[in-house]
Amino acid sequence: MTQSRFTGTDSYVATDDLTMAVNAALTLERPLLIKGEPGTGKTQLAEEVAKALDTNLIQWHIKSTTKAHQGLYEYDAVSRLRDSQLGDEKVHDIANYIVKGKLWEAFESDKRSVLLIDEIDKADIEFPNDLLQELDKMEFHVYETKQVIAARQRPLVIITSNNEKELPDAFLRRCFFHYISFPDTSTMEQIVNVHFPSLKKDLLSEALKVFFDVREVPGLKKKPSTSELLDWIKLLLAEDIPAEELHGDDPRKAIPKLHGALLKNEQDVHLFERLVFLNRKKSAQGNVDPR
Amino acid sequence: MFLELFFKLRKAEVPVSITEYLTLLEGLDKNLAGYSVDDFYHFARLSLVKDERFYDRFDVIFGEHFQGIKAALDEIFGEIPEEWLRKQAELFLSKEEMEQIEAMGGWDELMETLKKRLEEQKDRHQGGNKMIGTAGRSPFGAQGYNPEGVRIGQEKSRHRRAVKVWDKREYKNLDDSVELGTRNIKMALRKLRKFARQGAAEELDLDGTISSTARNAGLLDIKMVPERHNAIKVLLMFDIGGSMDDHVKLCEELFSATKTEFKHLEYFYFHNFLYEGLWKDNRRRHADKTPTMDVMHKYGSDYKLIFVGDATMSPYEITYAGGSVEHWNEEAGAVWLQRLLDVYPHAVWLNPEPEVRWERTPSIKITKELMSDRMYPLTISGLDEAIKELLKRTH
Known part of the structure; x- marks a missing residue:
């Protein structure tokens, strides 16, 4: 059996459970549903899996107006109508007006492809139900031309969701489900290392400490995520800030440099500054404590 | 083979079906979860659990299930003769690892320290670098990092990294019995959409x-x-003041979420229970009252009625005329509630009090009966249930 396994790539750190999820989906040929905090690399997973398996990635980005049949095919009635008025010869064959969707594209591919259905929760509540049969059997029927399109190679289907809508049980039952939890410090270190291999060790550990401290601040509207950390480190590197300046111990410099990259929300920045200010006051009082 | 685990999960109301169980077996058949408990844990979670809200419950059940085997061992742990330990260790440890032990000062020294630690230790221990127990870096106990560790009470073999993931219960805050934030409420309310x-x-x-x-x-x-x-049209009635002060934040969140979700939303306040008057502005509650009758006449029965209140008061306030604490009411609160329910067949009562207290508070019990059991806790899952009830068709 030429079973290729996914173990993460040189630009993507996959934890054990995530690796297991992808490999299980590959072996048992089931769709894989991925949820997780924004910025934990859900969409990127599909890209990296495609890269690791050396196959093509077909992306289907879902919007609130997306309908399930658009992923299969669309019948372009308007151009047919126009062609008929112009007397075009094409008009006699209806197949000329069938526009293939992403699912069709994935089914037709000679090599097993990776199909990403991105942010499925953006679509209408009925959307996942409309795709049940197609994802289960990996085939569908084209009414206009009366042909059945079946997958030559069952594609690996990766579906991401941001939890804006609950997905129907019947749909969930057919999928594997994985929740990408927020990485712990050691995983985070690996992730940063993969992206910035030449980063100085002490700067990295200081930056991570500040980052996890900021995440701990209660009441933040949007906690900074992995992608924000990577942006921030990029900025730190560009500004060439030494590790010492990130030290939170000095109360006068308690606000980390360039925190705008970490906190994306005005209210959060205010809240953070206020907390830092309070802390500073507290520690100042502590210092003058008379004996 | 894992039927017991499967039924335990079902008992804990993790929605697992036969399809998922068969998928699990299919995966095991294809050797996906090879030989380590960790892999099995990951794969079982992947195939059985379909929502991160149930991760925590799954962790608990999984832990329990596998603890069962371990607990039996833990009990006799103190009395384990050295010989037995040695034998077990020899069974589990590879040749290289045994050599490492030798390098660390030999078997006897290791056993000596183990005995000492056993004496120091009383409770079940987890984590840490010294004590015996699970998930630590001590040379003793199961599933540790230390390469020269003695593995005690670990059912089967061949692990490399193994902190017991399910014992950490990382997903605790995703369980949906916890209180809600505005966004969560909005998510729940979205289900109350019927586009037309x-x-x-x-x-x-x-x-x-x-x-x-x-x-x-x-x-x-x-x-x-x-x-x-x-x-969807919604008529929202909030209990305000008194015992509700404890729940102000929750109610504010619910209120702000509903306000942005619905085009047709009307809200009124009441105090403790429904009587002949309701008001819109709490500061002017005495000056600016709207008769409940007018509300019932103005808003049609296609409105969905949601009460939010803790229903915690003296039972007289519900059942007797003149029982209200604020004014003299000609008719009992129960009569007014019944009138409202007659007009609005789609009605629910959301109660911020924890569900465990409902049985013990007589006024909550009475209200629940009056609502014909349509009272739900003010949590995400409670809200879900309530919305399902509201969307039911009348017979």
Whole structure:
């Protein structure tokens, strides 16, 4: 059996459970549903899996107006109508007006492809139900031309969701489900290392400490995520800030440099500054404590 | 083979079905979860659990299930003769690891320290670098990092990294019995959407236009349709003041979430229970009262009625005329509630009090009976249930 396994790539750190999820989906040929905090690399997973398996990635980005049949095919009635008025010869064959969707594209591919259905929760509540049969059997029927399109190679289907809508049980039952939890410090270190291999060790550990401290601040509207950390480190590197300046111990410099990259929300920045200010006051009082 | 685990999960109300169980077995058959408990844990979670809200419950059950085997061992742990330990260790440890032990000062020294630690230790221990127990870096106990560790009470073999993931219960805060934030409430309320086309036709109906044009032998015939919007109408009644002060934050969140979600939303306040008057502005509650009768006449029975209140008071306030704490009421609160329920067949009562207290508080019990059991806790899952009830068709 030429079973290729996914173990993460040189630009993507996959934890054990995530690796297991992808490999299980590959072996048992089931769709894989991925949820997780924004910025934990859900969409990127599909890209990296495609890269690791050396196959093509077909992306289907879902919007609130997306309908399930658009992923299969669309019948372009308007151009047919126009062609008929112009007397075009094409008009006699209806197949000329069938526009293939992403699912069709994935089914037709000679090599097993990776199909990403991105942010499925953006679509209408009925959307996942409309795709049940197609994802289960990996085939569908084209009414206009009366042909059945079946997958030559069952594609690996990766579906991401941001939890804006609950997905129907019947749909969930057919999928594997994985929740990408927020990485712990050691995983985070690996992730940063993969992206910035030449980063100085002490700067990295200081930056991570500040980052996890900021995440701990209660009441933040949007906690900074992995992608924000990577942006921030990029900025730190560009500004060439030494590790010492990130030290939170000095109360006068308690606000980390360039925190705008970490906190994306005005209210959060205010809240953070206020907390830092309070802390500073507290520690100042502590210092003058008379004996 | 894992039927017991499966039924335990079902008992804990993790929604697992036969399909998922068969998938699990299929995966095991294809050797996906090879030989380590960790792999098995990951794969079982992947195939059985379909929502991160149930991760925590799954962790607990999984832990329990595998603890069962371990607990038996833990009990006799103190009395384990050295010989037995040695034998077990020899069974589990590879040759290289045994050599490492030798390098660390030999078997006897290791055993000596183990005995000492056993004496120091009383409770079940987890984590840490010294004590015996699970998930630590001590040389003793199961599933540790230390390469020269003695593995005690670990059912089967061949692990490398193994902190017991399910014992950490990382997903605790995702369980849906915890309180809600505005966004969560909005998510839940979204289910209370029923889109309908109402009002003036102002959107181009492309499909309709095409088909009617085609029928018209190609002469353009434009069709218009009204825009879709949420057609659900909600009447919200909040209990305010008194014992509700404890729940102000929760109610504020619910209120702000509902306000943005619904086009047709009307809200009123009441104190403790429903009587002949309601008000819209709490500061002017005595000056500016709206008679409950007027509310019932003004808003049609297609409105969905949601009460939010802790229903915690003296039972007299519900059942007797003149029972109200604020004023003299001619008719009992129960009568007024019944009138409202007669007008609005779709009604629920959301109660911020924890569900465990309901049975013990007589006034909550009475209210629940009056509502014919349609009382739900003010949590995400409670809200879900309530919305399901509201969307039911009347018979």
